Amino acid sequence: MADTVRMTLDEVRSLATEVFTANGLSPANAEIVAGVVTAAEADGTHSHGLFRVPGYVSCVTNGRVDGKAEPEVSDAAPGLAAVDAKNGFSPPAIVAGRALAVEKAKAQGIAALGLRNSGNLNALWWDVEQFAAAGLIAIAMSTTRSYVAPWGGNKALFGTDPFAFACPRQGKSPMGFDFATSASARGEIQVAARRGHAIPEGWALDKDGKATTNPKAALEGVQLPFGGHKGNALIIMVELMAAGLTGGAFCFEAEKRAVDHGAADSGPAHAGEVIILIDPAGYHDAFLGRIEGLFDSILAQEGTRIPGDRRYVARARSHEEGIDCPAALYQQIVDMKTG
């Protein structure tokens, strides 16, 4: 048996849809979440692609997330759209609130889409890119499960709380990025543990609160914010904005509520997310033209790149050649088709 299985993106989507539908997701939710998985595979971010399918499923089968949830959209204020995800996954909630949020941003110049009671498992790039493709600047912040100690402390309190940004470009795919406000994503430590590699200093403390480069000790301990006190400040901002503002659970609240069913990627329940949307034409018409001057100036220096560009290279190749799924993971997912 080969180590990997080559799949087209259509095959990724079909397989994920079938597995999700067989394991408690409604057809509508299965289609959306399968699209998120496929987009991650296409962009080369395999840690959020098929690798995460068992995690999505276990969330539903262990009852932490409702796979059949029907998100409820409400008009909170002229500039604020709200979605109660009804403890379903966040992508269907974003899809449900998208039209109202875009309409508000285009009418007011700025708006926000707030999600509460959602299960956030995907990389935030998917969340923001779709708004940038609709011509809006998007800034997203989301909570996750509680893995990260506050700066100076040594007990898990914050999530790896991602922050994402996307900006439309004229005649090009959006520019943007997403990253964990912790020093590393949890998945990076898990990968190091599996491969027996050390992790860099500054990523984590062990269970006794001592700095460690041992990934297994790190997984039993706590992760740290990125960039010292600046990253710590950003994590607190993400918690206040993604959970406090929207009415989602803070990471530490979600963790208290959740019984850990042993599924490492089973995600938070009742979490929150906020997406701020700005119409760049609101202030003046020259935005799209002017920003190309900034991008040109960056690329004029050797060794630089525009955030997001590596995704688009991977995406073009994936559409052409398909993607490679580790054979064991492929078999694990195929076996889930029967629910």
Next chain:
Amino acid sequence: MADTVRMTLDEVRSLATEVFTANGLSPANAEIVAGVVTAAEADGTHSHGLFRVPGYVSCVTNGRVDGKAEPEVSDAAPGLAAVDAKNGFSPPAIVAGRALAVEKAKAQGIAALGLRNSGNLNALWWDVEQFAAAGLIAIAMSTTRSYVAPWGGNKALFGTDPFAFACPRQGKSPMGFDFATSASARGEIQVAARRGHAIPEGWALDKDGKATTNPKAALEGVQLPFGGHKGNALIIMVELMAAGLTGGAFCFEAEKRAVDHGAADSGPAHAGEVIILIDPAGYHDAFLGRIEGLFDSILAQEGTRIPGDRRYVARARSHEEGIDCPAALYQQIVDMKTG
């Protein structure tokens, strides 16, 4: 002669107002900028206090900034207030646009205040704290002069581009922070150079693009983003938001335009800034109560603190005891009273 001069905050304000008025600022602008200087001294951030008075003055006397500018406020969209600072300093422009921006945020739930053609010299904490004191969450981003290389490059392109956040609290002063998205503020390198200290690795490259811990070599070279590629992504976001969105100059454009008159702190001209304002009552009423649970959980861990709290400790002490100004700086400023 003593090394320092003890001053009350009223004396700081009076001296700064008098010096600014004698050196080309209108009375209205002098009062506002002197208030910013006094607030920085009160909070213990002396690098943005009296230390910066000569820089404010030289900006005006060398013609880079118009000290008598009368900012022009416009209503760009239901959620967007715009201020053309008319190449004056940013604080008078913020004061000019504040009422309209607050009104919009409270009516729409979210709004933005965009500044263009402004000279941004102050720490952004002042910019956001006043909105949090008015009950709004505030996120600010601003450009500065061009000192920072893009990640992977070695030529100055970005500013030290600060990012700030402030959040109201019930019965307490706002929580918040501001920081340069470069690894250090420029002033920290200048201080190290004066004292003959080395700077940490990762802060700067020398003029040949090689990593350096020599502060003088760093000042001749370029600064680096904080937190590696994540900080680099944030700097690009700040440039796009603070300059691209508002119509202010990107740092590299401002630098091209500016003739350097040798005043290290003379600041950027025609710069931009954006302040996003959110009414936390927009989504639900429990915000102010719920966030105290987060702050309590942070402080329950030994060694932690809430961003901004050290400022308030310093502020209380300064109101009580006054502040100490280095004698040479005091004399330099007093000598400027005659213009």
